[in-house]
Amino acid sequence: MPAETILLLAGTAEGRALAERISEERPDSRLVTALAGRTLFPKRPAGEVRVGGFGGAEGLARFLLAEGVTRLVDATHPFAAGIARNAAQAASGTGVPRLKLLRPAWTPGARDRWTPVSCLGAARDALPEGARPFLALGRQHLAPFRHRSDLRPVLRMVDPPEEPLPFLADLVLGLPSADPVEEIALFRRFGVTHLVCRNSGGDASSAKLVAARRLGLPVVIVARPVSPPGPTVSELQEVLDWLS
Ligand SMILES: NC(=O)c1ccc[n+]([C@@H]2O[C@H](COP(=O)([O-])OP(=O)(O)OC[C@H]3O[C@@H](n4cnc5c(N)ncnc54)[C@H](OP(=O)(O)O)[C@@H]3O)[C@@H](O)[C@H]2O)c1
Structure with missing residues (x-):
């Protein structure tokens, strides 16, 4: 027993x-x-x-x-x-x-330009016309962005998608890097203007937030339930x- x-x-x-x-x-x-x-x-x-x-x-x-x-x-x-x-x-x-x-949860520092939002729909609505957002979101969270044909999103996925994406986007294959320098290089390469992510917390994927801070990029961040x-x-x- x-x-x-x-x-x-x-x-x-x-x-x-x-x-x-x-x-x-x-x-x-x-x-x-x-x-x-x-x-x-x-x-x-x-x-x-x-x-x-x-x-x-x-x-x-x-x-x-x-x-x-x-x-x-x-x-x-x-x-x-x-x-x-x-x-x-x-x-x-x-x-x-x-x-x-x-x-x-992650919390913003003095140099961060965060817009906290309550849901993915609000994240979509917070992006200005013609933005080039890096959507650091799983594929199951992309649907709300399909109505914004003005956006030119960049996505990162570990494996190639099995089904077509819900909208046109530049796709990067691979895991998030733990090194902000690599994330900065990625954001620069694609001309990213905004970072969109959920406030998952933890160290595994926080480098993107450091990269956004160093580049002065606005971050639209979905609050936790x-x-x-x-x-x-x-x-x-x-x-x-x-x-x-
Ligand atoms: N949400 C995310 O972004 C995220 C990210 C990384 C990992 N995960 C993990 O992926 C799992 C599913 O996430 P979700 O967002 O779909 O959860 P959810 O919406 O809270 O759960 C949906 C249903 O999945 C079942 N379930 C969830 N976690 C379970 C567990 N650990 N063991 C057994 N059944 C479980 C339950 O089904 P029944 O009602 O039939 O019991 C639950 O009602 C979770 O265990 C979570 O820790 C989630």
Whole structure:
């Protein structure tokens, strides 16, 4: 009989790192890491892995009870609002303690020229006529920009798109660089006038913001959805402390 059964809602780099640490540091506990299954070949986290949705808050609550889950850790992406809401509802409905791990949002510095907006449609509307925006957005977030035929967007994708893009754009293949100098070179090469991104936070893709700052480019940044109320931490170690 394990000391605890921990359900870790993941799908982020932090989620995978947390699975590793929990497996190492809590060998007496059973860890189940849940992934939505959106990525074709996700790097498989340590321990037991469950792939696919639960069927809403009710389905998740049923899973918590059926598997005897004693702790629920939500380490999903800051923009994954649905699963965060479901986790909060399922935890309060079953009495299973829940902790949210949320990486800190990016904040503007004195030299940043940010326009914060609440959604992608507002980001589109904030761009001036004829702008050349770098849309640092996943392909599933591009649709709102298709009505702006005056824009000349630049996109970056890891893999070539399987379906035609919703609008004409210059496409760069590859991962975001961690080096602002490379991002500056890219923005200059394409004559980018604006950066459009979501406030995901974290280090993996913050170099583009540093590049925009150094070039004096305006940034249209989509604010995060509001997280459900409840205990929230920003560091892996805080989750491990909560579990001990
Ligand atoms: N949103 C982003 O920009 C982003 C970026 C990087 C990674 N991710 C990761 O990708 C996953 C999906 O993101 P999303 O924006 O589509 O989320 P979402 O809109 O909040 O979730 C949609 C549905 O996907 C299922 N789901 C989401 N995360 C799950 C998980 N960890 N384990 C099992 N089921 C999960 C749930 O289905 P049921 O209702 O059937 O349970 C949920 O209702 C998340 O795990 C997130 O951490 C998202």
